[in-house]
Amino acid sequence: MIKNRILLFITIVFANSCSSSINDISSNERVKLVDIGGSVAQAFQKDLFRHLSEAIGDGGAPNAISVCNLEALEITKAAQRGFPQSLEIKRVSFKFRNAKNAPDKYEAEALNYLATPQKGDAYPINTVQKINFGKETVFRFYKPMRMAEMCLQCHGSDKQISDVVAEKLTELYPNDLAVDYKRGDFRGAIRIQISKEDLLK
Numbered sequence: 001m002i003k004n005r006i007l008l009f010i011t012i013v014f015a016n017s018c019s020s021s022i023n024d025i026s027s028n029e030r031v032k033l034v035d036i037g038g039s040v041a042q043a044f045q046k047d048l049f050r051h052l053s054e055a056i057g058d059g060g061a062p063n064a065i066s067v068c069n070l071e072a073l074e075i076t077k078a079a080q081r082g083f084p085q086s087l088e089i090k091r092v093s094f095k096f097r098n099a100k101n102a103p104d105k106y107e108a109e110a111l112n113y114l115a116t117p118q119k120g121d122a123y124p125i126n127t128v129q130k131i132n133f134g135k136e137t138v139f140r141f142y143k144p145m146r147m148a149e150m151c152l153q154c155h156g157s158d159k160q161i162s163d164v165v166a167e168k169l170t171e172l173y174p175n176d177l178a179v180d181y182k183r184g185d186f187r188g189a190i191r192i193q194i195s196k197e198d199l200l201k
């Protein structure tokens, strides 16, 4: 009995220390976050585009498969050098190729918001969150990504993806969901996360 109570106690303490919640963000925090997040996300998108185009130019889409990967990009390395230590870049998508890019519950909320047209039919250009994970507070900035023509060689229909590319993709990602996109489709978001200490210093 006592043993059971102790177990219950441990379970409750553990569950609480892992609990998380979303908080209101002040306008000062928002301005700083949009400033850092916006510039990192934009640099990332440019970097991705440039590396993909170069690799496709060099040897076609099969040659570029390893490039559409966060770790392959300069900005990821730059983010580790020039930017605040806690800064983390992730790509999130509901229809993902690599399961590590699947959204957690806050990322899913952000994706739903970004994918929904607002008043006047315009889509949001970004969104931000302040989240407590236990004792730690982090800020997240999200920038939506849409599909360009060039992306469809690896994320489009059967007809747009060559046999060689399809074969490689099936081998590397047997549970691939990131196909059948069309030009202009909402693809997901770039998510920049930064600790409270780093944002407010």
Ligand code: HEC
Pocket: 048, 049, 052, 061, 062, 063, 064, 065, 066, 068, 069, 070, 091, 092, 093, 095, 096, 097, 098, 099, 101, 145, 146, 147, 148, 150, 151, 152, 153, 154, 155, 178, 187, 188, 189
């Ligand atoms: C040459 C093939 C290729 C092209 C072209 C390509 N991608 Fe990808 N894409 C991939 C591969 C492979 C992955 C999985 C990377 C990984 O393992 O993290 C991926 C992953 C992604 C992800 C992460 C989410 C997920 O599905 O796992 C996003 C977002 C993405 N691509 C967007 C784009 C956009 C936008 C373009 C056009 C600018 C593009 N891709 C062009 C091959 C490609």
